[in-house]
Amino acid sequence: MPAPATQPRRALVVVDVQNDYDGGNLAIQHPPFAETVVNVARAMDAAAAAGIKVVVIKQMAPETSPIFARGSHGGELHTEIAGRPRDHYVEKTLPSAFTGTDLEAWLRANAIDTIVVAGYMTHNCDLSSIIHAVHMGFAVEFLSDASGSVPYANSAGYASAEDIHRVVTIILQSRFAAVLKTAEWIDCLKTGKLPERDTIYASNQRALQRNAA
Known part of the structure; x- marks a missing residue:
């Protein structure tokens, strides 16, 4: 039975599920890779069962790079992802899955209006791809337990992987x-239920009410 006209036309976009994130040179810390990669696989299986197209994205870097080096084990797709069916495959060199790739054209050609993002990292390639998609007019759904973050320390300060993941998902x-x-x-x-969406204003108002309580 065809989906109601109000239902999103989705594609699942699986971002950079590569071995360097699995205890490699950029090991995901929160939520842990071992837990989140299982959810990426579950999402892929559910999408396939529901007739939702799956796009797999892979980050490419020069052979001398410490992460995702072309031809390296760390740069290869994780076995959980590599062995599952996909409808389209995209290689990229920048954080957004749309920059310098055919992803937008492929989505338009397949009449997709909503992308569902899973994969890594929450705060980098996922965030970049999601914002890029919104600016192009796509709706986005993000699977927060099928992604993860690493900690950072630089001249701006320190943030744990948990803090980065939590704050980015709220944003x-x-x-x-x-x-x-x-x-x-x-x-x-x-069920056909649409996921909850929010606004900047409403989110801010709740925070102000919480702080005043």
Whole structure:
């Protein structure tokens, strides 16, 4: 039975699920890679079962790079992803999956209006791809337990992986994406329920009320 006209025309975009994130030179810390990669695989299986197209993205870097080096084990797709069916494959060299690739054209050609982002990292390639997608007119859903972050320390300060992941997901939910767990997303596919979206204003008002309480 065809989906109602109000239902999103989705594609699942699986971003950079590569071995360097699995205990390699850029090991995901929060949520842990071993937990989140299982959810990426679950999302891929659920998408395939629901007739949702799957796009797999791979980050490419020069052979001398410490991460994602062309031809290296760390740069290869993780076996959980590499062995699953996909409808389109994209190699990229910058954070956004849209920059310098055919992703937008492929999505338009397949009449996709909503991308569902899973993969790594929450605060870098996911964030860049999501903001880019919104600016091009796509709606976005983000699977927060099918992604993860690493800690950073630089001249601007320090942030733990947990802090980075938590703050970015809150920011995304305020404007750029519907943020939900993989199980919640799969339930939306089964029931036709649309995931919750929010606004900058409403998010700010709740924070002010919370602070005043």
